[in-house]
Amino acid sequence: VPSPGPQYARIVDRWLSDDQQAAWRRLAAVIMRLPAALDTQLHSESGLSHFEYLVLALLSEAGPERALRSSVLAERCNVSLSRLSHGLTRMEQRGWVTRRHDPDDGRVSVAVLTDAGHAKLTEAAPGHVETVRALVFDHLSDRQVQSLRALCDALLDDA
Amino acid sequence: VPSPGPQYARIVDRWLSDDQQAAWRRLAAVIMRLPAALDTQLHSESGLSHFEYLVLALLSEAGPERALRSSVLAERCNVSLSRLSHGLTRMEQRGWVTRRHDPDDGRVSVAVLTDAGHAKLTEAAPGHVETVRALVFDHLSDRQVQSLRALCDALLDDA
DNA sequence: CAAGATTGAAGAATCAATCTTA
DNA sequence: TAAGATTGATTCTTCAATCTTG
Numbered sequence: 108v109p110s111p112g113p114q115y116a117r118i119v120d121r122w123l124s125d126d127q128q129a130a131w132r133r134l135a136a137v138i139m140r141l142p143a144a145l146d147t148q149l150h151s152e153s154g155l156s157h158f159e160y161l162v163l164a165l166l167s168e169a170g171p172e173r174a175l176r177s178s179v180l181a182e183r184c185n186v187s188l189s190r191l192s193h194g195l196t197r198m199e200q201r202g203w204v205t206r207r208h209d210p211d212d213g214r215v216s217v218a219v220l221t222d223a224g225h226a227k228l229t230e231a232a233p234g235h236v237e238t239v240r241a242l243v244f245d246h247l248s249d250r251q252v253q254s255l256r257a258l259c260d261a262l263l264d265d266a
Numbered sequence: 267v268p269s270p271g272p273q274y275a276r277i278v279d280r281w282l283s284d285d286q287q288a289a290w291r292r293l294a295a296v297i298m299r300l301p302a303a304l305d306t307q308l309h310s311e312s313g314l315s316h317f318e319y320l321v322l323a324l325l326s327e328a329g330p331e332r333a334l335r336s337s338v339l340a341e342r343c344n345v346s347l348s349r350l351s352h353g354l355t356r357m358e359q360r361g362w363v364t365r366r367h368d369p370d371d372g373r374v375s376v377a378v379l380t381d382a383g384h385a386k387l388t389e390a391a392p393g394h395v396e397t398v399r400a401l402v403f404d405h406l407s408d409r410q411v412q413s414l415r416a417l418c419d420a421l422l423d424d425a
Numbered sequence: 426c427a428a429g430a431t432t433g434a435a436g437a438a439t440c441a442a443t444c445t446t447a
Numbered sequence: 448t449a450a451g452a453t454t455g456a457t458t459c460t461t462c463a464a465t466c467t468t469g
């Protein structure tokens with residue numbers, strides 16, 4: 108164990124430049140706060156998590172059928188198949204979604220948005236968008252929005 | 267319930283510009299994936315969550331005492347006091363941290379890094395930094411790092 | 426046996442209620 | 448009575464194991 112001295116701090120910092128370190132601290136703060144803030148608003152106003160909201164939103168955009176394969180839905184939500192499956196079970200119990208099997212391949216599960224699920228989404232959307240605006244876009248210029256998009260694209264490159 | 271037509275999709279999009287919508291989709295992907303990726307690596311290689319790693323790192327930087335008030339630690343970790351308290355209980359059981367009360371104000375709780383906790387941090391740090399580099403900085407130019415920092419600063423402004 | 430998905434058990438996060446000291 | 452923090456219950460997430468179809 109190192110004795111107190113100039114190096115008692117910054118165990119990590121030696122392996123990132125000062126600029127990288129500063130940027131990482133802030134990014135770490137964003138990824139801790141933003142999900143919590145989104146969940147808090149959605150939960151209190153609509154009884155939804157951000158993840159559940161995403162599921163409803165993606166299904167609503169999935170063509171007139173409002174249906175997507177579980178594996179596709181999981182990828183678009185950026186969650187594991189297991190997490191999606193547990194989430195769909197809960198959402199099915201609340202009547203927002205149903206599941207059916209693909210007739211062409213019985214292994215494949217397809218999630219379908221119900222009318223109640225669509226109504227829930229419609230009810231939740233305005234408050235959610237307001238929150239996204241308040242948390243993110245109210246703080247950014249148009250140029251910064253472009254910049255944010257480019258940065259996230261870079262981070263998502265290989266993932 | 268709207269009938270299928272040009273508006274069955276994009277329930278939200280009408281309230282964000284196309285550029286904002288595109289940026290938001292990507293940012294949402296980042297805040298879903300990045301925490302999961304950090305937790306996966308830390309958990310598999312060191313048995314730590316990202317949150318626990320942060321607690322250890324912040325305490326290690328907190329001067330020669332390696333101690334911080336719970337409320338300060340919670341703020342720097344960007345988590346609720348409740349979440350911190352549960353986390354400290356687990357970390358205390360594993361021997362990485364101890365808690366004492368401020369003699370000047372018995373309500374105040376102070377978390378202190380143990381030698382075992384410091385050793386744990388030292389063991390976990392290289393792999394974690396490598397992961398941060400692989401997930402974030404390997405994808406960004408120096409200019410983009412500045413840009414990322416400025417963007418996160420903007421997002422954290424009032425929060 | 427592999428692909429797609431689900432399940433169960435264990436661990437962690439949240440919210441509200443509580444406890445303790447000022 | 449308020450500030451600081453902890454706790455308990457519920458809900459959610461994760462990981463590994465399992466089930467089912469191709």
